[in-house]
Amino acid sequence: MSAIVDKLCSSTNGKTYSFCQLFEVVNEKNKKLAYKNVLSASQELGMIERSNINIDIKFEQESISGYKIVRKGDYVVHLRSFQGGFAFSDTTGICSPAYTILRPNDLVVYSYLSHFFTSKPFIKSLKLVTYGIRDGRSINVDEWLDMPILLPSAQEQMRILTIVNAIDAKLHNEAKVQFCLSSQKSYLLNTMFI
Template sequence: MIMANNSNKNKCNVPHLRFPEFTEEWKKIRLDSFTERVMRKNKNNLSKLPLTISAQYGLVDQITFFNKVVASTDMSNYYLLKKGEFAYNKSYSSDYPWGAIKRLDNYEQGALSSLYICFAPKDNVETDFILQYFESPKWHKGVSEIAVEGARNHGLLNISVQDFFHTHHYMPKDKKEQAKIAKLLMFLDERIATQNKIIEDLKKLKSAIIEKLYSDIKGREYSYRQIFEIVNERNKQLEYLNILSASQEKGMVNREDLNLDIQFERSNINTYKIVKEGDYVIHLRSFQGGFAFSDKHGVCSPAYTILRPNDLLEFRYLSYYFTSQRFIKSLIVVTYGIRDGRSINVEEWLDMKTIIPSKERQHHIVETIRNIENKIENEEKYASCLSNQKQYLLHHLFI
């Protein structure tokens, strides 16, 4: 693959990045030139599979996706979508500012609300090519011609079906070039999926190791009150300006890393509680194992409870135990309320007992788990590189 030579003004309709054997200019055509609208109705509820569009996972079975039983509905007025056909969701988000287009790949057919725009590719285009094209930022150019900020209403883009199919797009005249571009990007998709599976399996392994290591602990029994001190040190001198937030997976993290707007909190940051390296923070979802470990200094919401361990504990030792199912189940006896309103009674929890092994054994457990965490972090970095590579290609392989 080489960079396209765009110095020739008579040959401007070519992508920035291109396979060297293709030199012909791309053509500008309307969406209805290479797709046709699908409006077949799901008569007599021929398909009983209700579909929904997920920006991340594509066209999926909404019963499985939402993990709940969907009430029996007459879907005879829904569209009957078949494998290989596409659907456009006009709902916008930061990742899909002009809505998401997805292809039905995992089922032979399904029923989709007629609120969506459905279409099928014609024979003059490689379906995998347009699948990738609709993931690229380039297709926004065509849609943005007919959609403006003021047209947005209740999270939907105000785009008519006719205008949608009249949008203009560039694509290679040669289907071989379409196929080659699609093959490259599909291969990268497969590698990204494999990498994500590696990470998922490593996380499952980590959880299994945690459950095993903390299931057969030998040592001395202590109450949590003998291990922790509740501290309420306030940030009165504005010693810290970085606000920490509790994360189920990462412990205490800088709120800025979560891309949340924290400007409104600056005026009362002096009332926030100081969190020091090695502290544990009980946050609002404590009944789900919300005991977040902090490996950094900062401040957090006054609503959180800060626990500072004494020298009975090795650094980070209980952080893994607090994420285990064994520990979460133990919280039932000190948990009150219903659903997401539940919280634990901290004073009662402090009187609960736990076994603490020797410092040497604690260190061994921490190092064992840290090793697999480092492996996960390295695999996540590689996954990020693959994702960045995909985004780069999506940006430069299309016009």
């Protein structure tokens, strides 16, 4: 998938922007406790409900007033730079104040960059703006915002997104079929020796 995304994104024409021309860093706090659903970064699924990641992270309910609000369509910079370090949010909720929230402007089609941010060429480009050692490496967002990106027209972004989403759906369906066939094989092997 990474190779396909890279090929689609690199073989297109567009205009060069810096990321700061495409994103606004948002620091909106949950002071009025409007949101109670805590989101966490997942590399494969983007921002998901913390309760869905099967990790019981304890926190004080009162402390969520200091959490940041993530809106549907935002990108969140998390600490796993070796995996890309950017998670797309398909839902609104709150997240740890340690995360950096990036809100795209109208030049970026909804979720267009979600696959691009997990591609190997993008992750490799982050080496210029990451600091620290091993898994604790963090992305210097201010330096990253100055990096260039070739962004195609909105119509081309939609075309690329349609292709990538179709491949993603196909892979998801094939994984389901594989699981069903494995279950069937196990069942047949178990009943064969009765």
